Amino acid sequence: MxxxxxxxxxxxxxxxxxxxxxxxxxxxxxxxxxxxxxxxxxxxxxxxxxxxxxxxxxxxxxxxxxxxxxxxxxxxxxxxxxxxxxxxxxxxxxxxxxxxxxxxxxxxxxxxxxxxxxxxxxxxxxxxxxxxxxxxxxxSPSEFHEKLGDYQISQIETQKKESFVYSIFYSKALEEYRKAGNKSKIEETAVLLEQSKKKIDLKKVSVEMKDEEFNKVLNLWWELIQTKTSVLVEKGDSKDIYEYLTVEKLFTKSVEVKDETNMSILDLVSTYVFDVNKNISKDKSMAFNPYFLQIKFSLQQIGLIFSKGIESGKISFESLMDYLKSKTWYRYDFTYEMPDGKIEGINWIDLLSPSLQAFFVQQEIDLKTSSHNSQGYVLAIDSLVLKFEGLLREFSRALGAQTIEIKKNGTKERISFDKLLDNEKVRALIPEDDIAFFKFLFTSDGMDLRNNIAHSFYSTKNYSSEKMLLLIVALLRLGNFKIEPKKNNTSE
Incomplete structure (x- = not known):
């Protein structure tokens, strides 16, 4: 039949x-x-x-x-x-x-x-x-959304005590209660979800690679990086090092190709990804991110450049500030006089200086003591992450790109970070690889630094010199364009 x-x-x-x-x-x-x-x-x-x-x-x-x-x-x-x-x-x-x-x-x-x-x-x-x-x-399907929420809550009883899957069921239930519009259950479940996150222990697991050929390639790559870095720092001056970090192809835009004809065994598995705030996303694509792996490799090289550069005296707070003042558009005075005589606008060098100074102070302490004090990078990272969005908006205004939109009720609203990077005028100037890098750093496409910092989702252990190094590279790359303040600039 x-x-x-x-x-x-x-x-x-x-x-x-x-x-x-x-x-x-x-x-x-x-x-x-x-x-x-x-x-x-x-x-x-x-x-x-x-x-x-x-x-x-x-x-x-x-x-x-x-x-x-x-x-x-x-x-x-x-x-x-x-x-x-x-x-x-x-x-x-x-x-x-x-x-x-x-x-x-x-x-x-x-x-x-x-x-x-x-x-x-x-x-x-x-x-x-x-x-x-x-x-x-x-x-109305509200009744059944509520029952679906109740069903998810009931599944918790089948789990082991303090299991991490509590958060999965609470998250699913919360979504159903939202669809049902049940405010009391939304509030109750949201509280339970937050409490369950405190019990999640996301431990790192180290896996030793046994493939000898892979290890040989990895060792060869590391030897080449060490040699290349030594030549850069020993033969070049401060300007050469900063220009290398600005224009070198350290990050290549990740292109994912999905073959619909082949199904991996992983397609049969539900993958839950926990962010820094222990929120859950059911997203198989985040289970393995090749771009993140590439960032980790590039970060080893960047870290080596900074450690050798600081030891040689060629990378320092003073040399970096000199470079920003002479080679980037941050040096321009973006202040302007209003009709009433008041001065508005921003001097970006003044605003960037405290963050970078705090970083170098802590970095030198870490290098001398062979330690890493996460707390010492809190102020530097918090400041530079938020300043970067301001720089991107300033950059967009200088290009004549849209930075605000008018809602139907007539109110103004700032365009989101993602939309700023998606503007055609911005994309025409910033290389695609750098756009991808900025999105990875600051948006939900990757590390989501802007959201995590702005909403205080980071605890002390989430701060590191590595994050600050990536931020400095982003700062150098965004500053590498010839733009000037627009005349008669007005504030948002």
């Missing part, structure tokens, strides 16, 4: 008589089949045969109502198990053409009636189906 269906699908003519013959055969097969509803394999086979019947009847518009009616007549019987009934209803709803509302109402009434007695493993499926059916019937 399955072969007949496939032949019809592959046939160039798709002769309607053969299709009708197949439909009649499916009707006969399903009518005369007899098996226990406890036999999951045969129930599944029944469902697949019905799907074939349904698709064929829909395709040639032959006995499609009878096909649906045959299944409806089985809903109140015990011929099929609950999951098979759900699967067929879900298939009809998703693939049916011009299905009458009476059928949707029948599915809705049946599903709503039995959900109180369903086993846990199929309850979630029926509730999701009821949400879809409510929408088909132009009814």
């Amino acid at each position: 399955g072969q007949l269906y496939r032949n019809l699908q592959l046939s160039p003519q798709k002769h309607i008589d053969y299709a009708k013959e197949a439909i009649e055969s499916y009707f006969s097969l399903l009518q005369n089949s007899s098996f226990s509803n406890q036999d999951n394999l045969l129930c599944r086979s029944f469902g697949k045969y019905f799907e074939n019947l349904f698709v064929l009847s829909q395709t040639i518009n032959y006995k499609k109502n009878e096909a649906v009616g045959r299944f409806v007549s089985l809903l109140e019987t015990d011929k099929l198990n609950d999951f098979t009934k759900y699967s067929i209803m879900d298939f009809i709803v998703a693939n049916g053409k011009k299905i009458d509302k009476e059928t949707f109402q029948t599915f809705f009434d049946y599903s709503k009636k039995i959900i109180e007695n369903l086993e846990s493993r199929v309850l979630e499926s029926y509730l999701n189906l009821l949400v879809t059916l409510s929408q088909k019937l132009s009814a």
